[in-house]
Amino acid sequence: MIQLFHINKNFGGKPAILDLNLKIRAGEFVFVTGPSGAGKTTLLRLIFGSDIPDSGQILINGINLSRINRSKLTFLRRKIGFIFQDFRLLPKKTVFDNVALALEVVGERANNIKKSTRQTLKLVGLAEKEKAFPLQLSGGEQQRVAIARAIVKKPLILLADEPTGNLDPILTQDIMVLFRSIHLKGTTVVIATHNQELMNNTALRKIPLQKGNIIDC
Amino acid sequence: MIQLFHINKNFGGKPAILDLNLKIRAGEFVFVTGPSGAGKTTLLRLIFGSDIPDSGQILINGINLSRINRSKLTFLRRKIGFIFQDFRLLPKKTVFDNVALALEVVGERANNIKKSTRQTLKLVGLAEKEKAFPLQLSGGEQQRVAIARAIVKKPLILLADEPTGNLDPILTQDIMVLFRSIHLKGTTVVIATHNQELMNNTALRKIPLQKGNIIDC
């Protein structure tokens, strides 16, 4: 369960998040929408603990982010998968190693790492690219590596920031199906996106952000 | 005028562009479409001269890319605006300096640089962000800086690689209007995109790529 109470976040005096209250239930699937600069990425970063709010409290599964130290935060993050808007792949590691890293840091056994990584790469359609380096991939391929790295560890919470910006409509649907299946296994999924197609034909909750706050539509 | 004759480009034995013949007339406005990994970026890079084909000839306004040296290529590039899929902004320069750079390298006068840069930033809706650094911007804002840098020098050819992947539908329409107005002033525009919305309601030519070649639809 993700809870935000009266969150404020300013950058150089300008508010990116403004007195935001939000509750996402465990196992929910929500979209965060809004125009460019609305604060979607900032919201996800706050939930991930990589940005610290100027004021307000954030609870993740009952844990108050402002009350835990760096090493506890690291352990909390291992349960969260984050698909970054700019991918954040390691340029000197292969696709396989980039995805496997998410399992290596938690000390998973080498056997399991190999199996899970291969499986996940197959899910996003990159089985053949496992030995390539990120800079040798197309934009959409890089994005799928980022997706694979976030879901390979079967996170409790999946935060996806514009996960289909570089994907064609068919792949977008495939990835959406993938997210739904992960969701069905119990993961809380939060997707920040502009993509109307992604949200078509779903009755899932949408959180429309504007200037750092939720607007009533 | 952009002409490609029997272009082949392999990466590690696998073809990214396969025997491609293409002619884009001066002043034309075309879309390059196709699934992820189809070769859209590679095609644009070949036209830009930052990738060299394994075989075949590319003519840009009658100049054969395989016959010119590095410094001539630099001068040719100054007439081409490229919006990179991954933005390629200079992280240590401000938004203003990133955009102004495109004019500085051609030795434009300081006055003109200031005026043109400000104007272009206003066009993409970033007038207020000119002093920010790229890493302080949202994904969509970064993308618009990349767009501004490509169009500020009023290029003869504009190559845009997925220029709206991080933009919301309204901004996407704004940018599309911008491209159309540039096109009306005589610039050849080539846009590689998955975005159906971008291509809706237009009778413009679409070049559907698949596995490195044009398919007949």
Place this chain on the structure above:
Amino acid sequence: MMNDSFVHLISLGTIIVSMLIFGTFLLLSFNIKTWLEDWGHSLTMAVYLEDDISLTNKDHIAAFLKSVPSAKIKRFISKDDAYRDLKIALGPHSDILEGLPNNPLPASFEVILDIHEANIDGFKKFQKKLESYKGIEEVQFSEDWSRRFEGMMNVVRYIGFTIGGCFCLCVLFIITNTIKLTLYSRSKEIEIMKLVGATDYFIRVPILIEGLIQGCLGGLLAILALYCGYLLLVTKKISFLSLAVLEFQFLPYEYWLSIFVISVILGLIGSMIAVGRFVNL
């Protein structure tokens, strides 16, 4: 990938070169120290012989002197030699010698004593033992340099330590900075690894091991290069300049072992300092 090995090679090269500079300084100061000590710690002793000494006794004395490791007979000065030496020394006033009935000067052995380890007591004993030999008139030490020398050696040692310490700091600075720069070019990667959930430990350990390996390799190669340079220098010196006044020695093993150890420690400390900047923040 290639880029990474480029960075590794550069920091390895920097370690090698830095340790080479440090080693060269050590080599030079070690040799200068040795030369000074040899010069300062050698005491000249004159063993004056009676005029009527028998050849056997003279040989006995010579044999005894040769048997003492720290003593070396520089030359034997016969009565005539001594007379000639004095005449030369007196220069234009040698006429004063002409007033003398016959040559009053005794023959003597000029002996160089190495007082590296020995102490004053040891020499007194040595002198007593010598004087017990038949045919010796007197044993005399030359002016005592050791006190004046001690002062100078202190200066030299002081300068050496100060500058050696500064060199160590400089080398640490250079190595740390190089490692910092290599990590700086990887700081984005480190950040990403932390975002993915890597502990500090997970990031630190490989970097420290890298620093350790680079320190080891760098130290070894620096010593090797130093030795090659030494050989080249010594060989060239002998072939070019026939006159080799000073013997140029290589560092004894304690020294080059310490170069190695210092290199390893610097590699490790360097990466520890550097890693602190990028992992903790």
Place this chain on the structure above:
Amino acid sequence: MMNDSFVHLISLGTIIVSMLIFGTFLLLSFNIKTWLEDWGHSLTMAVYLEDDISLTNKDHIAAFLKSVPSAKIKRFISKDDAYRDLKIALGPHSDILEGLPNNPLPASFEVILDIHEANIDGFKKFQKKLESYKGIEEVQFSEDWSRRFEGMMNVVRYIGFTIGGCFCLCVLFIITNTIKLTLYSRSKEIEIMKLVGATDYFIRVPILIEGLIQGCLGGLLAILALYCGYLLLVTKKISFLSLAVLEFQFLPYEYWLSIFVISVILGLIGSMIAVGRFVNL
């Protein structure tokens, strides 16, 4: 931005420290060379005076000796002093002096000649001029060290040049590598600038200017640091060790000017070499 100044500070620091090491080496070798030369190039001359010399004439001679820049009166040895010296020198055999009617030794000036620039002819002239003074019995030079000394100085100079050259190369290596690393962390930016249409010239010039400025600054600060270190060392030496046998000099201006020039050149060459790697490819 902050990160960039961090990189600049590191390469500036590396230049300073490298040049400091080089400067220290220069300072040491300059002083050692000076000491050796002072020792080797000083010739002792004895100016023996007639027994019945008038005080005026003696003063004239002293005044003349003082007026010659390359000569320095070490001490005046009176007849009595000379007698005592000889007695001490003869040691147990001083009884030979007792056979003499009265003190036959003359008084003398002991003069140290600096033969740095002078040649044999100059000294012959000097000797002639001296001997023309009234009251001088004879002028005598001590044993001639210069030939043996020349050989040793060649060795020292040879070692100094070789090692100095190696140091220069090492410093060049370190500086080049540091600049390479700083450019490596900016190689993506350089690539982007080229994609935007920047000429090599446009990219190169600022980097070269940067190297030049860093070389200038680094050289200046290194010389300053060296001078501070020198002052500290000299002050401490004087206060700690009352016995200052050797005079420790700072580098004359040609030397530290050359440190500056070398630093500037290294900064420039370093960035030229480094830039080649990233701009041309």
